[in-house]
Amino acid sequence: MHSLFSQPLPTYTQLLAALEQACNEFRDSLDTRRVSNPNVCLEARTLGDQPAGFEAFSQIFNDEIAPQLSASNGGRYWGFVTGGANPVATYADWLVTLYNQNVSKGGDSVASQVERQAIKWLTELFELPAMFEGVMTTGATAANVLGAMTARQEAGLRQGIDVAKVGCKDLDCTVFAATPHASMVKALGLAGLGQETWVQIAREPGTEAMDTRDLARKLSECYSPGKIVIASAATVTGTDYDDLVLVAQLCRQHKAWLHVDGAFGIFERLLTGPNGKTQGIELADSITLDCHKWLNVPYDCGVFLTRHPHTLFATCNVDAPYLANSEEAFPFMSLGIENSRRFRALPVWATLLAYGKQGIKAQIQRNVTQAATLANWIDASPAYELVKACELNVVVFSASAAHAHDTEALLAQLNESGQVFMTPGRWQGSPVIRCAFSNWRTEQRDVELAISELSRLAN
Ligand SMILES: Cc1ncc(COP(=O)(O)O)c(C=O)c1O
Structure with missing residues (x-):
């Protein structure tokens, strides 16, 4: 076996087995893990003198780092304008690293x-x-x-x-x-x-x-x-x-x-x-x-x-x-x-080839429809104010004046729930909540979950 810095190298078989396990855990946890983790902590460690090896990294990643990552690659992370990594592009990206x-x-x-x-x-x-x-x-x-x-x-x-x-x-x-x-x-x-x-x-x-x-x-x-x-x-x-x-x-x-x-x-x-x-x-x-x-x-x-x-x-x-x-x-x-x-072009090339113009268009349309569903609900809710008609994928809203909620506090509570993640913005000088739909994983049931969270907070 080759060695690097006197440490035995993990074989591809070991790496792929570990990757498969990580993929399965990621898939199984994506729906239930907190969408965002505001309170995180990485154990203070000094750089070791002796090699700790792949096993040590893998264990720390699984036990300490992975549970504290966000679910930004999932369907209920609606902050900024965040896309997910589609399956074909994810695979292509693995190849990018492999061929480097x-x-x-x-x-x-x-x-x-x-x-x-x-x-x-x-x-x-x-x-x-x-x-x-x-x-x-x-x-x-x-x-x-x-x-x-x-x-x-x-x-x-x-x-x-x-x-x-x-x-x-x-x-x-x-x-x-x-x-x-x-x-x-x-x-x-x-x-x-x-x-x-x-x-x-x-x-x-x-x-x-x-x-x-x-x-x-x-x-x-x-x-x-x-x-x-x-x-x-x-x-x-x-x-x-x-x-x-x-x-x-x-x-x-x-x-x-x-x-x-x-x-x-x-x-x-x-x-x-x-x-x-x-x-x-x-x-x-x-x-x-x-x-x-x-x-x-x-x-x-x-x-x-x-x-x-x-x-x-x-x-x-x-x-x-x-x-x-x-x-x-x-x-x-x-x-x-x-x-x-x-070689960041490969996931793009793969995505364009695999999904084609119609596949990509359908995905954009799905996100626009999801945004419209949330916007319509907000517009009808006495607790919230849709501050601007939603014409694309971003829903901009605030707590309604009549309901005496504070928009910034509301956003903090919403994100604290760990069910969804949205980010702040300003509209015509006032604080607002921005909710941007751009992830291929988002389903209508995710929008319904957001609506029930917003209903809960309104009450
Ligand atoms: C219109 C616009 N321009 C630029 C950016 C910056 O993008 P990035 O974070 O990929 O550099 C964003 C990010 O949301 C954006 O919405």
């Missing part, structure tokens, strides 16, 4: 081609122009960082500045947004464009969507040679969509880069087609989407798409002698943040 490819520059395996094909399939799934190319990222945040940096590169080129090469000391660039996701604001900071210096565009009354008249006005008044507009499809609380056709027209007129954060909202396109709420996203310069949300692949998997791959390449190009001789025009390590990259 580094998808950085091609030339040694087919993995880069799988990623390119998966990206092409995503453009086909969402009926985007074939000219969109891109890269898989750790998540939507990283895709938004690429959006900010590629837009900044383009703004620089308009001013004769190659920002990637000489920095942005002399760059004159203005960013416009109405309701950017917090990760987009973070991305603007990382790109040196400023978390607090973007121009706030007004919102359409009662929504988080961009007021395009205000955008038109503010673009006209702006004399920066570099302009970037950040649009949403959709916002994380209100699921509001900017009017992307109008926004794109304005961007073209004012020579502004249009980045659309469609992390989960782009999936709406599967329901209403390219002329629905996402209409105009196909005109964007760059798009963020997230496969570990509504495509239900394991973390971590976002996607950055752009119709300007040369600009992305100029932004991220990495040049070192030992990295040379790629067979590809745009190797992935020159299209993204990391050099070394996980």
Whole structure:
């Protein structure tokens, strides 16, 4: 038997037996385990001098760590926008680890081609122009960082500045947004464009969507040679969509880069087609989407798409002698943040192949129907207030004023029950509860369970 650090290695037979046991325990406990564990404790241990071995790890994981993990991969975790890992993608992800490819520059395996094909399939799934190319990222945040940096590169080129090469000391660039996701604001900071210096565009009354008249006005008044507009499809609380056709027209007129954060909202396109709420996203310069949300692949998997791959390449190009001789025009390590990259495309490729457009669409529709069921019940309940009509997969509600409950306390009690998990938000300045349906495992009976918990708390 081979040995590593003088420790006998577990065999694949042992590993697979342990994995099978873990899978069975996970499956059997998913329905009954607490959905979230707020009070957790990991025993304080010092790093041992001698090897403790696989058995020790396996035992501690089973006894101490696994029971304290959340059921975020289950059907009643509705915080943030959380997808589950679908079975085919889970298996593909195991293979990713088994083969442990580094998808950085091609030339040694087919993995880069799988990623390119998966990206092409995503453009086909969402009926985007074939000219969109891109890269898989750790998540939507990283895709938004690429959006900010590629837009900044383009703004620089308009001013004769190659920002990637000489920095942005002399760059004159203005960013416009109405309701950017917090990760987009973070991305603007990382790109040196400023978390607090973007121009706030007004919102359409009662929504988080961009007021395009205000955008038109503010673009006209702006004399920066570099302009970037950040649009949403959709916002994380209100699921509001900017009017992307109008926004794109304005961007073209004012020579502004249009980045659309469609992390989960782009999936709406599967329901209403390219002329629905996402209409105009196909005109964007760059798009963020997230496969570990509504495509239900394991973390971590976002996607950055752009119709300007040369600009992305100029932004991220990495040049070192030992990295040379790629067979590809745009190797992935020159299209993204990391050099070394996980083969995260495989679970996406597998999901698209195994479930197909219709299977994925059916799953999106199921979640939308589940959200509508909960929203309708809340709307009819005197104890709760549906603060906004539910048009997609997010239900936004609060304790009703008449019922004198405190919304934040109510959320704490709800999550304390361990039956469901929801997260807080703010709507028009007031605290709300957000409940986002994006997991393939969610069943109608899970929604009914949430309704009975909410009824119990109301009483
Ligand atoms: C619209 C939007 N953009 C970006 C993000 C950030 O995604 P991630 O956590 O995958 O980086 C989210 C997460 O909920 C989101 O809803």
